[in-house]
Amino acid sequence: MKLTEALKTIDQGWVRKYEGYRVRYQRFEDGQLVTGHSPVPEEPPLDSEVSARRLAWKLWKATGGGGDGELVNLVVVDENDDPVPSYVTGKVEVFNRREG
Amino acid sequence: MTSQMEKLQQLRDLMMNYGLGLIQGLLVIIVGFLVLRVVVRLLRKFLDRVFPNSKYAATVTNVVGILLALVVIVAASVQAGLPVRPILRLLIVIALAAGGVVVLLRPMVPDLPFKIGNTVKVGGLLGKVEGITFLNTRMRTFDGKTIFVPNRQILDDIVINYHYTPTRRIKINLGIRYDSDLVRAKQILEELMIQDPRVKVTPRPVVYVLALTLDKVELGARCWVPNMKYWVTKCDLLEKIKLAFDREGIRFAHAQVDVYHRTAGPDAGPVAEEDEWA
Numbered sequence: 001m002k003l004t005e006a007l008k009t010i011d012q013g014w015v016r017k018y019e020g021y022r023v024r025y026q027r028f029e030d031g032q033l034v035t036g037h038s039p040v041p042e043e044p045p046l047d048s049e050v051s052a053r054r055l056a057w058k059l060w061k062a063t064g065g066g067g068d069g070e071l072v073n074l075v076v077v078d079e080n081d082d083p084v085p086s087y088v089t090g091k092v093e094v095f096n097r098r099e100g
Numbered sequence: 101m102t103s104q105m106e107k108l109q110q111l112r113d114l115m116m117n118y119g120l121g122l123i124q125g126l127l128v129i130i131v132g133f134l135v136l137r138v139v140v141r142l143l144r145k146f147l148d149r150v151f152p153n154s155k156y157a158a159t160v161t162n163v164v165g166i167l168l169a170l171v172v173i174v175a176a177s178v179q180a181g182l183p184v185r186p187i188l189r190l191l192i193v194i195a196l197a198a199g200g201v202v203v204l205l206r207p208m209v210p211d212l213p214f215k216i217g218n219t220v221k222v223g224g225l226l227g228k229v230e231g232i233t234f235l236n237t238r239m240r241t242f243d244g245k246t247i248f249v250p251n252r253q254i255l256d257d258i259v260i261n262y263h264y265t266p267t268r269r270i271k272i273n274l275g276i277r278y279d280s281d282l283v284r285a286k287q288i289l290e291e292l293m294i295q296d297p298r299v300k301v302t303p304r305p306v307v308y309v310l311a312l313t314l315d316k317v318e319l320g321a322r323c324w325v326p327n328m329k330y331w332v333t334k335c336d337l338l339e340k341i342k343l344a345f346d347r348e349g350i351r352f353a354h355a356q357v358d359v360y361h362r363t364a365g366p367d368a369g370p371v372a373e374e375d376e377w378a
Contacts, residue, residue: 007304011301014294015290015291015294015295016295017294017295017296017297017299017301018295018296018297019297020297021297047296047297047298047329048298048332048333048336049295049296049336049340050335050336050339050340051336087292087339087340087343087344088343088347089347090344090347
């Protein structure tokens with residue numbers, strides 16, 4: 001294996017480079033949980049995991065009072081909508097977890 | 101006495117013939133230049149808003165200002181009853197002479213190593229260039245201060261212009277304790293840099309062991325990011341490194357002092373030892 005091939009293999013298989021982050025959340029509408037994202041998929045994602053996680057936390061703090069606009073199950077996701085493990089705990093963090 | 105009376109008579113005649121026109125011309129000049137000033141200021145604001153950081157905004161504003169000034173001068177001349185044609189000729193001669201001087205001297209005037217909108221570091225000041233005049237450069241620092249730096253000082257000083265290269269290298273040096281897992285620390289640093297969307301793939305992020313000092317193993321992490329995202333990326337990486345090291349049990353090194361208590365005579369060895377590592 002040439003060195004360039006080895007480096008390519010490492011890039012593809014070792015540490016995943018994220019393309020961006022969004023906050024995925026849910027809210028109750030007519031008794032059903034509806035999923036949304038911030039920033040919306042039409043907008044470019046955030047390029048900072050720190051900012052994305054702060055955004056999720058602030059959204060939770062701003063809406064988590066149990067009112068009409070309460071956002072639940074806030075989680076930072078990547079470009080494939082998969083949850084991103086937190087850099088703080090190393091695990092997937094869900095703010096204001098609620099079962100559907 | 102007669103001569104003085106004649107002079108006064110001449111002055112009176114002159115004022116009778118041209119006085120009103122001269123006063124009107126003077127009024128046209130004063131009002132015209134006041135209006136010109138307002139128009140130029142409004143035009144500058146408009147151009148700055150429509151074309152932010154454009155290097156041509158100042159030039160366009162100056163040209164419009166000069167043309168309007170010519171119009172005011174000609175209008176005042178007409179109002180004062182002065183012949184317009186010689187004044188126009190004079191103005192054209194002045195304009196041509198000024199243009200010639202500029203063309204001749206332009207190559208001899210040293211160029212400043214930046215343009216409006218560039219982020220530069222001059223004389224220890226980091227900021228964005230907002231305006232350049234013949235004498236000084238107006239900069240806005242990132243904490244909101246407006247600073248006027250003399251061009252003479254800029255030409256004598258080292259200037260760092262961050263505009264010419266689109267990327268910039270982040271340099272993070274940190275020390276870990278000798279009993280920490282060195283290899284794991286290097287892995288974490290590299291992983292955190294690779295994961296970040298802002299960090300460039302090439303040149304690849306790298307981690308070095310920089311030094312083995314008395315109290316720490318010094319590590320150096322290097323990666324390249326877009327110029328505009330340098331500061332935030334560096335802050336994010338520092339935060340992530342701190343938390344990841346905490347999670348993985350890798351401890352940062354601190355300056356340490358070993359203290360020995362001697363309770364016996366001068367020949368006695370150390371009887372108690374306090375080690376901050378303990």
